[in-house]
Each structure stands twice: as C-alpha cells, then as structure tokens.
Amino acid sequence: MKVGVEKYIGIILKNSLISFSILFIFLIGLYPGISNFQLDASSDSLVLENDPDLKTYREMGNLFSDSDFLIVTMRPNEDIFTNKSLQRIEKIENAILEIDGVSQVLSILDAPIVEQPKVSLSEIGDNIKYLLDESIDLQKAKQEILSNPIYQELILSRDGSTTAFQILLDKNESYESLIQQRYDLLNSNKPSILLEVNRKINEQNSLIQEKEKRIVAEIRSVINNNRDFGVLFLGGPAMIANDMIDFIKSDLSIFGLLVFLIFGFLLYFFFRDIKLALIPLINAALVIYATSSILGYADWKISVVSSNFIALLLILTISISVHVIERFVELKKEDLDERLVIETFSQMFIPCFFAVLTTGVAFLSLISGDIKPVLEFGKMMTVGIIVVFIFTFTFVPLAFHNLSFGSLRASSKVGRLPIKIGKKIITNKAIILSLSIFLGLLFIIGMNNLKVENKFIDYFKKNTEIYQGMSELDEKLGGTATLDIVIYEPDNYLANDDEISDEFDDLFDEDIFEDDNSESSGYWWNIYNLKRLEEIHDYLDDNENIGKVLSVSSGIKLARKINDNNELNDLELALLRSVLPEDIKDTVLNSYISNDDSIVRISTRVYESSESLNRDHLLKKINSDLQQRFGISSDKYKITGLAVLYNNMLQSLFSSMLNSIIIVYTVIALMLLILFRSVKIMLAGLLPNILIGLGVLGTMGLLKIPLDIMTITVASISVGIAVDNTIHYLYKFKSEYELNNDFNEAMIGSHSTIGRAIFYTASTISLGFLIFSFSNFIPTIYFGIFTALAMFFAFLVSLTLLPILLEKVRAFE
Numbered sequence: 075m076k077v078g079v080e081k082y083i084g085i086i087l088k089n090s091l092i093s094f095s096i097l098f099i100f101l102i103g104l105y106p107g108i109s110n111f112q113l114d115a116s117s118d119s120l121v122l123e124n125d126p127d128l129k130t131y132r133e134m135g136n137l138f139s140d141s142d143f144l145i146v147t148m149r150p151n152e153d154i155f156t157n158k159s160l161q162r163i164e165k166i167e168n169a170i171l172e173i174d175g176v177s178q179v180l181s182i183l184d185a186p187i188v189e190q191p192k193v194s195l196s197e198i199g200d201n202i203k204y205l206l207d208e209s210i211d212l213q214k215a216k217q218e219i220l221s222n223p224i225y226q227e228l229i230l231s232r233d234g235s236t237t238a239f240q241i242l243l244d245k246n247e248s249y250e251s252l253i254q255q256r257y258d259l260l261n262s263n264k265p266s267i268l269l270e271v272n273r274k275i276n277e278q279n280s281l282i283q284e285k286e287k288r289i290v291a292e293i294r295s296v297i298n299n300n301r302d303f304g305v306l307f308l309g310g311p312a313m314i315a316n317d318m319i320d321f322i323k324s325d326l327s328i329f330g331l332l333v334f335l336i337f338g339f340l341l342y343f344f345f346r347d348i349k350l351a352l353i354p355l356i357n358a359a360l361v362i363y364a365t366s367s368i369l370g371y372a373d374w375k376i377s378v379v380s381s382n383f384i385a386l387l388l389i390l391t392i393s394i395s396v397h398v399i400e401r402f403v404e405l406k407k408e409d410l411d412e413r414l415v416i417e418t419f420s421q422m423f424i425p426c427f428f429a430v431l432t433t434g435v436a437f438l439s440l441i442s443g444d445i446k447p448v449l450e451f452g453k454m455m456t457v458g459i460i461v462v463f464i465f466t467f468t469f470v471p472l473a474f475h476n477l478s479f480g481s482l483r484a485s486s487k488v489g490r491l492p493i494k495i496g497k498k499i500i501t502n503k504a505i506i507l508s509l510s511i512f513l514g515l516l517f518i519i520g521m522n523n524l525k526v527e528n529k530f531i532d533y534f535k536k537n538t539e540i541y542q543g544m545s546e547l548d549e550k551l552g553g554t555a556t557l558d559i560v561i562y563e564p565d566n567y568l569a570n571d572d573e574i575s576d577e578f579d580d581l582f583d584e585d586i587f588e589d590d591n592s593e594s595s596g597y598w599w600n601i602y603n604l605k606r607l608e609e610i611h612d613y614l615d616d617n618e619n620i621g622k623v624l625s626v627s628s629g630i631k632l633a634r635k636i637n638d639n640n641e642l643n644d645l646e647l648a649l650l651r652s653v654l655p656e657d658i659k660d661t662v663l664n665s666y667i668s669n670d671d672s673i674v675r676i677s678t679r680v681y682e683s684s685e686s687l688n689r690d691h692l693l694k695k696i697n698s699d700l701q702q703r704f705g706i707s708s709d710k711y712k713i714t715g716l717a718v719l720y721n722n723m724l725q726s727l728f729s730s731m732l733n734s735i736i737i738v739y740t741v742i743a744l745m746l747l748i749l750f751r752s753v754k755i756m757l758a759g760l761l762p763n764i765l766i767g768l769g770v771l772g773t774m775g776l777l778k779i780p781l782d783i784m785t786i787t788v789a790s791i792s793v794g795i796a797v798d799n800t801i802h803y804l805y806k807f808k809s810e811y812e813l814n815n816d817f818n819e820a821m822i823g824s825h826s827t828i829g830r831a832i833f834y835t836a837s838t839i840s841l842g843f844l845i846f847s848f849s850n851f852i853p854t855i856y857f858g859i860f861t862a863l864a865m866f867f868a869f870l871v872s873l874t875l876l877p878i879l880l881e882k883v884r885a886f887e
Contacts, residue, residue: 079419082467087475104368106367107371108370109370111366113319127722142310142311143240143243143311143312144289145239145543146309147306147307147309147546147550148303148306149235149304149546154230155205160182162300166300166303167239170293173293180239182229182237185225185229190214192636194636195636195646195650221635224624224628227551227622231550231551232550235550241293241310243312248278286316287316290313307542309547311716313543321850325851326384333388333845333846336842337839338355340841341354341355341838349479353399353470353474354391357391358387361461362384365457366384369457374450379451380447380450383455387462390430393798394429395470396831396838398419400834401418401827418471425806426467428749430459430460432798432801433798435738436793437459438453438456441453452734492832493822493826499873506874507878521771524780524781525781526725526782528782530682531683534851535852538850544682545683549683553621554682555679555717556679558715560674560675560714561710563598564707598626598673600644601644604626607625607627617692622679624678629663680692689720693718693721697713735767738793742760743756743760750804754884755804761879762872765875766792766868769863770789770792770867788856788861792867803877807821810824817877836866837869839865843858843865844859844862845858846859
C-alpha cells in the first residue's frame with residue numbers, strides 16, 4: 075500500500091499545476107450546490123416521514139381545522155378594560171390582520187359578552203355583545219371574561235393584567251396535499267414518485283419557512299411600534315423555529331469566524347510558521363465548502379441537530395492536518411529534500427485511513443436509531459469525513475510541495491508538555507491506573523443519573539424573547555406546548571346506548587329543528603357522554619403540569635353558567651347548537667368535536683417551565699388513567715400534540731445513543747484487530763476509548779445536564795476523536811518499540827512526536843470551541859463545552875492510560 079500511495083503522491087506533485095486546476099474546476103463545479111444548502115426547522119426535519127405520531131398529529135389538525143399559529147402576549151401599562159386600552163388593542167389587531175399570510179386574529183375583543191343583559195339560553199344568539207359595543211359595562215365584562223371557562227387563561231390571565239392575540243396563519247393547501255400523497259405512497263412500490271413528492275415537499279417547506287420568517291418580522295415590527303403601550307412578547311411554533319434558525323446562523327457566522335481566528339493563532343503559536351498555520355485552516359474551509367455543496371446537490375437540509383456538522387468537520391480536518399504537519403516537521407529534520415512530501419504522506423496514509431474509517435463508522439452508526447435529525451447527522455458526517463480524507467491527501471501535499479519552508483522550529487516549551495507527561499508516567503503508573511479505575515466507576519454512577527427529560531424553554535437564555543415569551547405564556551396564559559387527547563366513539567355504542575338516548579332520539583322524531591342545515595347527533599352529543607367527557611376534562615385540569623384545558627366541556631360549562639348553573643338536558647343541547655352564531659360555534663364546539671359527533675378532542679397546554687415536569691411520566695400517567703380510571707380502550711383514544719412529538723424524540727435518544735455506542739466500540743475493536751493483528755493491542759486501545767465515552771456522558775450525569783437532541787452527538791464526537799488519537803499513537807508506538815524493544819523509551823519517543831500532535835490538536839480545538847459558551851442557544855453552549863471536554867479527555871487518556879495498558883498487556887512482545 076505504501077508504494078501505491080507514494081506513486082499517487084508523486085503523480086499529483088509532478089503534475090501540480092494540472093492537479094490544482096482539476097481541484098479548482100471541481101470546486102467551481104460544486105458552487106451551485108451551495109445555494110441549496112439550507113437550514114430546516116420544520117417538523118419534517120425532526121421526525122421520520124412515516125412516524126405514526128406525526129401522522130396522527132397531522133390528521134387531527136386536518137379533522138379539527140387547525141392551522142399554524144403565533145401568539146402575541148401583551149401586558150399593558152394601564153388597565154386593559156378601558157376604552158383607551160381597548161382601542162389600542164383594536165389598532166394592533168387590525169395592523170396584524172393586514173399582514174399577508176395572516177388569516178385570522180383572535181383577541182379579547184372577540185370574546186362574546188353574554189350577560190349584558192343576562193338572558194336565557196334560547197335567547198343567547200340575539201343578545202351577544204362585544205367589548206367595543208357602546209352599551210357595555212367594561213368592569214362587569216372583565217369579571218364575566220375572568221369567570222368564562224373558555225377565555226380565562228386563553229386570552230386573559232387570572233389577574234386580568236395580561237391578554238393575548240392568537241394569530242392564525244393561512245394553510246398551505248399544496249403542502250397538505252403533498253403530505254397526504256406521501257402517506258399514500260409510503261407503502262407502495264413507487265420510489266421514484268415518492269422521491270419526486272419529497273422534493274416538492276422540501277420546496278414547499280422552504281417557501282413556508284421564508285413566508286413565516288417574513289410574517290414574524292412584520293409582527294415584530296407591529297410589536298416594536300407599540301412598545302409604549304406595555305410589555306409585548308411574540309411566541310408560537312413558527313416564531314420559535316424562525317428564531318432557532320437565526321440563533322444557529324448567528325452562531326455559525328460569528329462564532330465560526332472567531333473559532334477560525336483562534337485556531338489560526340494557536341496553530342501559529344505551536345508551529346511558529348504562518349504557512350503551517352494557514353494550510354490546515356484553508357484545508358478546513360475547502361472541506362466545509364465542498365461538503366456543504368454536496369449536501370446541497372443531494373437536497374439534504376440541515377436541522378437544529380445536524381447544524382453542528384460544520385464545527386465537527388472543522389475539528390476532524392484540523393486534527394488530521396495537525397498530525398500530518400507534525401510528521402512533516404519531524405521528517406524535515408532528516409533532510410529528505412524532494413522526497414519529504416512523498417515520505418510524509420506515505421507514512422501517514424495508513425494511520426489516517428484507519429482513523430478516518432473508524433471515525434466514519436462511528437458517525438454512520440447513528441443511522442441505527444429512529445430519530446431523523448440524528449440519522450441525517452450521521453449520514454452527513456460520513457460524507458464529510460470522506461471529503462476530509464480526500465482533501466487532506468490532495469490539497470495539503472500540493473500546498474507543501476508548492477510552498478517553500480525554511481528551517482522549522484524546534485519544539486517550544488509548551489510543546490514539551492507531552493514529554494514531561496511521559497516522564498511522569500514512568501514513576502506513577504500504579505497511581506494513574508488506580509485513578510482511571512476510580513474515575514471509570516464515578517463516570518458509571520454519573521451515567522446512571524443521566525436523564526433525557528429536558529424542558530424546551532431551557533434551550534434559551536433568560537434574556538431572549540423566546541424564553542420570556544414562553545415564560546409569560548406559562549405564568550399568565552395557560553402553558554406553552556400543546557397536548558391533545560382525541561377520543562373515538564366505541565364500536566358498539568348504538569346497541570348499548572339505546573336506553574339512554576330515547577329522549578334525544580324523540581327530540582328529532584318531532585323534527586323540532588328540521589332545516590337544511592340541521593345536524594344529527596352522534597355518540598358524544600348527549601348529556602350522559604358529555605358528562606363522562608367533562609370528568610376527563612376536569613381530571614386533566616387538576617394536573618399541576620397542565621395549564622389551559624379546552625374541550626366541548628368548556629362550551630357546556632359556559633352554557634351551564636348562562637343557564638343559571640343548571641344542568642343542560644338533551645333538548646337544551648340541541649338548542650345550544652341552533653342558537654349559537656357560526657363563528658362562536660366554531661370556537662367553542664367545532665374545534666373540539668367532529669361533524670358527526672363521533673370524535674372529541676380535549677386540547678391542553680403543558681407548563682414548560684414547571685419544575686416538576688416530566689413529560690414521559692405525565693404521558694404514561696394519562697395513558698394509564700384513561701384506561702384504568704375512565705375505562706377507555708387503548709384503541710379508542712390517541713394522545714397527540716407537540717408535547718408528544720418532542721417527548722418521543724427525547725425518549726428515543728438514550729436507546730439510539732446506546733445502540734450507536736455499542737456499534738462504535740465493536741467497530742473500533744475490529745479495526746484495531748485488523749490493523750495490528752493482536753487481541754492484546756485491541757484491548758489496550760479499546761479500554762481508553764471506553765473511558766472517554768464514559769467520561770463525557772458520566773460528567774453530564776454528575777452535573778445533572780439532561781441528554782437532548784444536541785448533547786447526544788457529543789458521545790460520538792468524543793469517541794471519534796479519541797479513536798483518531800489512539801490509532802495514531804499505537805502506530806507510532808509500534809514503530810518506536812521496534813527500534814529498541816523498551817516500553818519506556820517507546821513511550822517517550824511517541825510522546826515527543828505523535829503526543830505533541832495530539833496535544834496541539836486538543837489545545838487548539840478545546841480553546842476554540844469554548845467560544846461557543848457565549849451563544850444565546852443553550853445546546854450550542856453545551857456542545858462547545860463538552861466538545862472541549864471530550865478533546866481534553868482524549869488527550870489525557872491517550873497520553874497516560876493508553877501507554878500504561880500497552881505495557882501491562884505486553885502488547886508488542
């Protein structure tokens with residue numbers, strides 16, 4: 075293999091102008107792909123296309139005519155219930171309504187006032203008033219809305235100080251149609267058609283993303299123009315997705331540039347040569363550009379999770395480049411002249427190839443899970459690692475060959491640290507082994523404390539609008555994340571319920587409400603089953619982690635209040651449907667019961683900021699109680715909503731991570747066995763990598779930092795970087811030991827060369843990535859800190875525990 079590598083390097087160096095030209099043409103050809111390289115925060119980017127819970131979520135949204143929405147919370151400086159405040163609210167509502175893409179705005183102005191004057195249920199339709207009507211007593215209206223089971227904590231806080239606008243966005247019918255087409259095609263044998271439908275869905279996602287970005291910007295403009303009125307916050311899924319993309323783009327541009335500058339400074343500090351500092355940076359920039367363009371051509375959009383692949387490509391490119399440069403510097407001392415570059419890359423090919431191969435498999439293992447963003451991240455990183463290897467063995471040798479290097483530096487004082495560590499190891503092997511065992515046990519304890527429960531609000535700093543808006547919704551307006559329970563009629567209800575529905579059937583036998591628009595009642599629309607539904611409604615309302623609860627029962631409670639707190643009979647139920655205006659009927663009834671009355675929905679919101687919130691425990695308890703306490707068959711209800719989708723993803727993280735780590739360590743063991751053909755070397759190389767993985771995850775557990783869609787990747791990163799160090803160190807240690815058959819001398823020799831490269835890489839990347847701790851996006855902060863920690867662990871373990879284990883197992887004897 076070495077001869078083949080030498081021939082390859084010799085050919086590209088001999089024809090360097092042609093090689094550079096081919097490389098340049100290749101990069102130019104990739105340019106169109108970069109324009110299609112985009113961030114995607116849609117639901118499609120977070121869950122698999124055949125995810126059953128996402129399908130249920132969409133089906134229920136279509137059934138009950140849901141649409142995407144935004145919320146503006148408002149805490150005026152003055153009392154809401156004054157003509158001045160209400161006129162200002164009307165002005166704001168009208169300004170939002172004028173925005174293209176907004177279909178409807180619901181505010182306190184749309185809340186019906188039904189007690190001025192107080193009339194009977196049959197007269198309600200002709201006596202509905204609103205806050206802006208001249209005859210309204212505003213203070214009485216305030217008390218009425220505060221006691222209204224529908225609007226309390228929906229558009230008005232319990233203390234009456236905070237109100238909200240619910241902004242409904244236009245539905246994208248083309249997108250909905252394409253989603254249905256995809257569901258129809260998933261089980262068919264038509265991959266080409268499915269591919270085309272997915273392409274069109276991606277196009278629609280991009281259009282929706284751009285449209286929602288514009289709407290969010292225009293609503294913020296309205297908010298900013300009314301800051302003098304009070305404290306206003308914008309919230310809602312569309313705004314959160316938009317701001318997350320902005321956070322990530324900002325982090326990539328600002329912190330990415332700072333990381334590049336820090337890397338450049340540190341590389342120059344270590345190598346004392348501007349060209350040796352610039353080559354890894356230029357190589358990294360080319361790798362990132364080429365990989366991003368390839369992903370753009372493949373129409374692979376990056377999500378919140380996979381957005382950190384650029385940072386990881388930077389790590390891997392810098393790491394492999396530093397190892398090559400360090401070898402180049404060492405060989406230059408031997409005065410090889412023209413063969414310097416060829417010898418450098420022929421010697422580095424095998425360790426770099428196996429390091430890249432093992433790291434690639436480490437990331438490829440992520441596709442074993444069922445979390446789409448993690449799966450996509452694994453595929454993207456695999457492509458990226460291949461690009462890293464190709465550019466490192468094309469551009470870097472060409473750069474070395476065409477640049478002149480004078481006398482390169484001797485090792486600086488800081489560069490002698492690995493040698494000092496090596497000398498300390500000789501006299502402290504027992505202590506290091508004991509400490510490693512102790513830390514391993516401590517990290518295992520930490521891993522047992524590792525949790526996947528994470529509050530979405532904790533992704534953001536307290537000074538961000540997302541955090542403040544979500545906090546305002548939780549504290550004042552009934553919670554944030556949606557959680558819906560959809561209950562179906564039983565299969566045999568007609569036979570069982572004849573005796574309890576005679577009165578209701580007789581009502582329609584007499585054709586009391588006979589007209590073209592009459593509605594026949596189904597299973598749920600009678601006093602008996604609505605009473606049962608109300609019990610479930612109240613049960614959910616009593617849960618400390620659930621805020622606002624809305625269902626048909628909310629409308630029935632309001633009707634009961636109007637009816638002098640008397641229970642409604644079936645006649646009055648039918649009357650209620652007849653007398654309500656269509657817009658109010660849509661709000662209080664049609665959003666929570668299907669047209670044929672066979673399906674009901676209880677819509678709730680979860681308190682994201684609740685200290686006691688554990689989504690998985692909450693959902694399991696609701697599941698259990700629906701079956702055990704309320705006697706509903708498991709196939710006759712579904713729990714859906716954003717809270718469910720997010721919880722499913724969180725709960726899949728741990729099993730996905732465990733599966734990928736098992737695969738990674740299995741592959742590492744096989745690679746080490748293939749490369750060194752020794753079980754002893756394989757074991758000595760594997761154990762430090764296991765300790766590094768335990769170290770990162772164990773530290774998270776000990777610090778009670780939950781596993782989430784960003785921190786899950788840190789384990790793969792730490793193992794990927796660690797195995798890179800391990801292979802390079804083992805390869806060098808083997809050659810050093812073959813010279814003198816002495817473990818201590820082989821260790822010092824390895825520390826003085828590869829050890830220095832490992833140290834330079836760890837120092838450069840750790841210090842560079844700590845800059846991410848200044849981000850406003852908490853997952854980015856954790857990513858930066860734990861990547862730095864992973865690099866530190868990898869450096870420390872590779873230069874302490876690894877050589878000791880090699881000696882203990884007598885690896886090369």
